[in-house]
Amino acid sequence: MRKPNAYAGIPDAVSDEPPDDDFVRKVCRPGQGPVSCRYPTHPEDGWSCERHSKLQKKLDWDAASGAIEAQECNCGGRGSRW
Helix, strand or coil, X not given: CCCCCCCCCCCCCCCCCCCXXXXXXXXXXXXXXXXXXXXXECCCCCCEECCCCCCHHHHHHHHXXXXXXXXXCCCCCCCCCC
């Protein structure tokens, strides 16, 4: 059973738009340890969400193996810039 989402006020609706700085700060929470979402990346042109991209499996593997500290999936996903 998956634990309840700590961000219950954030809709799980998927968006095709990449996340902006405010969304990343409030929802993805980079740099905050295991509660950080494992899917945000920052290519040259701004934030990107890899939850529904080709990078998802690698990021899932990295989280499960402990290669990255971020462990959560904090929303339904946003757009990828890749």
